[in-house]
Amino acid sequence: MESWSSSKIAAAYYYKYMYKEPCMTSPQTGEAWMNEVLNGHHIRSVNAFRMHSHVFLKLCGELESRHGLKSSDRMTVVEKVGIFVYTLALGVSNRDVSERFQRSGETISRAFHEVLEAITARSKGFHGLAREMIKPKDPTFQETPAKIMNDNRYMPYFKVFRYFFAFYIL
Template sequence: MLEDDEAEDGSINFGESFMDPYSMSIERRPMNEDPERGRRYVYELIHGHEKQCYDIIRMYPPVYIKLCEKLKEDHHLMETDEVSIQESVAIFLTICAQNGTQRYVGKIFGHSQETIGRKFHEVLNALEHMAVELLRPGPEELNQPHPKLQSDRRYWPYFRGFIGAIDGTHVPVTVAGKNSEKYWNRKSGTSMNILAICNMDMLFTYAYIGIPGSAHDAKVLMLAMEGNHQFPTPPMGKYYLGDSGYALRPGFLTPYRGERYHPSEYNRARPPSSHKEMFNKRHSSLRSVIERTFGVWKAKWRVLREKPRYAIHVQRKVIAATMALHNFIRLSNLRDVDFDSDRIASNIAEEDSDSDEELEQNNTPMQYMEGIRDEISASLWSSR
């Protein structure tokens, strides 16, 4: 006996045995079939194991809750019936911490890509507003020596004019079309050269963001100082420590050229052999705070180490936002293992710095800063 669809010759009539796929009606289904998924996910982050929360959004629950409150009260972040402020902030932090796509994050939180994108930009705008408040020196920071400086016999009273360390670092960016040419750096990648100043608490006190990676550190500093960017110019007698990529000039104390500089070049068998080397070693040790600060900042936010998936103007905002988050976490006075750990012995700033041979600067004698440098080096050498 033949099956219903089988002919006498053994052939099968597919046209009769299968429905036409184009004739089927397609039932529209919402992207989010579980409207409470995001709220439950955030609840688990806050009330679950703290390490899980830290690994996903790069901060512990108390800091995260404190951040949500600040963005709501001080920076006008609003919630909706569908998405709470805590959920919006968690969406943003997850994207930056994991460099995840909005589609993937939407699956985690149970929202459409459109909703994820909208909440990402709302939090980004609030954090950019917060960056204006946090990325600047304190009221007396340009005039008063830092307590940590005064308590460290390696540097005090020799570097009594020190008010911060300055350097540039490259952050990978995605740039399309002809505009990508100017963002190509010496390492054959597209990046932005970020100028930053930090204090001894590893807090960013200034950031100049957006200059293409082809620009030299000294060029970026010149643009920052000449433009209307509220550059915190050191008062008389004060200075930032910078590496040999910057010129020795009033307000900027740089090392002696042609001498050993980085601490790795010194050991018990080869200690400093002159006052210049002694100065360079202490200068490098004190200035390394900017390298450690860059290291913590980049290690925390994966979006800074991998090319993000946004337009260049959005990438600028992301850099400012993550710097603001860096300062907020540090100022929260709550535990954070990234700041407490010595495992991030960063060479980022050192790797990003341009070589002396590439430096183009004004060689006009700067007797004032030369005198300060010589005085410090002589005092260090005599007290060794």
């Protein structure tokens, strides 16, 4: 009787903590879906990524060649960027992206943050895409644009900022 209950406990433990039933079982992988969308009708790419496939592929090339984004053993740069852009373009959750790309939530999150790092370059030795592409016309911020200056919704914040900035420089 005692061995029966201990084997029952062992079986319960095994099924609860060790046995992992596959969840992502769709035959269409994320890479296959990406190839289908990028090589299919041009509207599919616009619907999924809010850009044409040639623009998407150029973005992938830029992030890989100039901003340090690398393919891994199991995921290409194109799929990583696809995960990132799909998430932002459609505003979908990690679970939805996991289902679309047939990857775990952890893998989706890791890929998303790798692309985000390539764009922002907060901790790498690369210049991020954002720093290269988004540059203020006046890097010293000496002039406030007329659109802000003449709008009462924004100007109070810039008055404080300009005072702080002038104080900080002196």
